[in-house]
Amino acid sequence: MKVLSIVGARPNFIKVAPIHAVFQKHRDMESRIVHTGQHYDDQMSGIFFDQLNLPRPDYFLGINNGSHTEQTAGIMLQFEKVIHTEKPDMVLVVGDVNSTLACALVAAKEQVPVVHVEAGLRSGDRRMPEEINRIMTDSISDQLFVTEQAAVDNLRKENIPAEKIHFTGNVLIDSLVRYRAKASELKISEQLNLRTRSYVLMTMHRPANVDNEKSLRQVIEIIKCVAGDVPVVFPLHPRTLKNIAAFGLKNEVERIRGLQIMRPLGYLEFLNLMDNAALVITDSGGVQEETTFLNVPCITLRESTERPVTVEVGTNNLLNTLDKEVVRPAMESILGGSPKIGKIPYLWDGQAAERIVAILREKYI
Structure with missing residues (x-):
């Protein structure tokens, strides 16, 4: 099974790294990384590949400026070419940046299953570009992996079928635990x-x-x-x-x-x-x-x-x-010594990527 994993901004690299590492454990899975270029300088992207043990991207689209609309459209046009070349079995997107929505839209239009990791998060503020990206990406994704119960509740309110929603924990924490x-x-x-x-x-x-x-x-x-x-x-x-x-x-x-x-x-x-x-x-x-x-x-x-x-x-x-x-x-x-006392949320244990890949293998292989 060939999976294209999309990265564009710093948080994407941190979230894709543990999933890619688990994909690599399975001989019947091929993981390829597409970097849209949304964050493109060394301090905003290159150093993250080195520190997170990510291979250099298989594709670099080079879309890194313009308005939100121009950036999203530019990524879509370039990623469509990648889809036609690679003919993937799945496109995996993470988070809520323009790259996330752009690549999810292309995959959905090309009838390629879309997997959204960190789905269901909502601020309730549609003035935030990220909120629009989250809502639209979730609405066209085939599998949605969530980090907290509120995300499950949000998706159910939006009439996403329960069988598409998977509470697996937080891959951001996977990287933190590892490094x-x-x-x-x-x-x-x-x-x-x-x-x-x-x-x-x-x-x-x-x-x-x-x-x-x-x-x-x-x-x-x-x-x-x-x-x-x-x-x-x-x-x-x-x-x-x-x-x-x-x-x-x-x-x-x-x-x-x-x-x-x-x-x-x-x-x-x-x-x-x-x-x-x-x-x-x-x-x-x-x-x-x-x-x-x-x-x-x-x-x-x-x-x-x-x-x-x-x-x-x-x-x-x-x-x-x-x-x-x-x-x-x-x-x-x-x-002054009166901080809020917190605790670690459920399933934030460094094993989210393992659970995500296990579910994908069960459903698609």
Whole structure:
């Protein structure tokens, strides 16, 4: 059975890696990787292939700019050629980026079974491009693998047949379990002159937070507030970096005392910093899950989350604001010794990829 696994952005590589590794164990399965190019520079993609032991992609489509529509359409046009050349038995997509939807659409139109890993997540906010991608991908997928009970409930409400839905756990956690020890060998904190549990790790990249000057200025005010009390490490996403420059905020950011700005990090480097942080402040979906597993306190600066288990069970605190006066007491409570006590969600045990492949083999081989 020939499977085309789609990757496009950083989170995709982390999720596909454990599934590809399990595919490789079976002689009657052929796993090929298609990289759409959505994240294309070395720090945003190349280093992830090296660190996650992924082979170089069998196909690189090179679609990495333009609007959401242009990017989705460009990927579709190029991936259609791959489908015609490879004639796969299955297309596997993960997550919720434009690459996910684009390749799922092409496969569905070509009558190739679509497998969606990390299905059923919903924020309830259709202003988010990812929410549209999630809903549409799930509606045309043949098999849907979910990470938490809320995702099962969402899919059933959308009238997805129960036999298509499989609660198998979280492949993002599979990679974390596999590489945590290796990441712990790095000396990132020492290189930054930071002690374990003595700093805040921060990431911000969502358009709602960094694509307009008002919200980006609010983010900067939060950084100033936090850095006044505890060191802040801030790996800058290319979008955030571009907008800081576009809005003339570069000098202001560079003058913040206690702030260490870094370029985008490899998977192992970021995992190391996350595992040793006193607190993570983010707007990332995957970071909410990783901090929950690591039992590291997390503050998420978004109106909603598509991963409610991280709030209900895990260490995530969802703050629907960019007001520093609201963020400050939440931060002080956590750093002052009163963090939220979380636990690891059901089936987040490092074996999700094994369960996914076992189900696919049962259904298709």
